[in-house]
Amino acid sequence: MKTRSQLYVPANNEKMVINSLSLNADIIIYDLEDAVPDDKKDSARSYILEFLKTNIIKKAVAIRINSMETPYFYNDITSLLKTDAKIDYIMIPKACTGIKHIYRLLGIPLIPLIETAEGFTKINDIAHEDGVSMISWAAADFSLSVSGNIDGYAQNTYIATAVAVAARSAGILPIDKVYFDLNNINGFKDEAVRSKNLGFAGKQVIHPTQIDIANSVYAPSEEEIKWAKMVIEEYNKSASQGRGALRIDGRLIDSVHIRMARNILDQADMDH
Numbered sequence: 001m002k003t004r005s006q007l008y009v010p011a012n013n014e015k016m017v018i019n020s021l022s023l024n025a026d027i028i029i030y031d032l033e034d035a036v037p038d039d040k041k042d043s044a045r046s047y048i049l050e051f052l053k054t055n056i057i058k059k060a061v062a063i064r065i066n067s068m069e070t071p072y073f074y075n076d077i078t079s080l081l082k083t084d085a086k087i088d089y090i091m092i093p094k095a096c097t098g099i100k101h102i103y104r105l106l107g108i109p110l111i112p113l114i115e116t117a118e119g120f121t122k123i124n125d126i127a128h129e130d131g132v133s134m135i136s137w138a139a140a141d142f143s144l145s146v147s148g149n150i151d152g153y154a155q156n157t158y159i160a161t162a163v164a165v166a167a168r169s170a171g172i173l174p175i176d177k178v179y180f181d182l183n184n185i186n187g188f189k190d191e192a193v194r195s196k197n198l199g200f201a202g203k204q205v206i207h208p209t210q211i212d213i214a215n216s217v218y219a220p221s222e223e224e225i226k227w228a229k230m231v232i233e234e235y236n237k238s239a240s241q242g243r244g245a246l247r248i249d250g251r252l253i254d255s256v257h258i259r260m261a262r263n264i265l266d267q268a269d270m271d272h
Helices: 014-020 036-053 075-083 102-107 117-121 123-127 137-146 152-156 157-169 186-200 208-218 222-240 255-267
Strands: 005-010 026-029 060-064 089-090 108-113 134-138 173-175 203-205 246-248 251-253
Touching: 005 014, 005 208, 005 222, 014 026, 014 036, 026 157, 036 060, 075 152, 089 102, 108 117, 108 123, 117 222, 117 255, 123 134, 134 157, 134 203, 137 152, 157 173, 157 186, 186 203, 186 208, 203 208, 222 246
Parallel strands: 005 026, 005 203, 026 060, 060 089, 089 108, 108 134, 134 173
Antiparallel strands: 246 251
């Protein structure tokens, strides 16, 4: 399943929910948390679950529930237990250890959000919990939890690298945070490129104008695909001839490069 673009949609906004079906995002995140006022939580939950149950959704769907510390968490979980709506992922805000119990209750893969100092210090444990398939983070809430400034964390390579490393060490996918400046498309693209270079497999987006850019950045480039095909072809030829060492353009190719090539072709939905 592709994870390049993951679009937040307020679960209480009927027009935006309906419009989301026609957008090109890989995953739609229907948000019950920050995007929904407290007095609209119950109606938003009921609406989105009914919508998902009665409509044919041809793309991956996630629900961002309310955090465990809120009075809305219990109703989110009990409603999800009762529904037969199509839901592919549950996003857990302000995640910390113990979220495996949510997975064991619901049986739906989890996407924890690292948004607090406590969550960050336990990021490796969170990434390895049962049911976690991706992991992401948020600069605004994180900066608040450490009494910092959002500008100090929006471009924080240390935090981003830690998220990517924790995810990859657990065999799951790291997804980069949102970019809030909707007027700065070049800034969004630059941040996406930086995060891809750190190992991220996609980006959360908050506006349709960001979708195609994310899809382009996180998809393998033509050069990457060409290199991957050549590596796999030469590797298969070398293996069939009983040769161990492999050189391409004078460079030694080892098992790490083979795995990288296969990963690129997987992302491009190509056989290898």
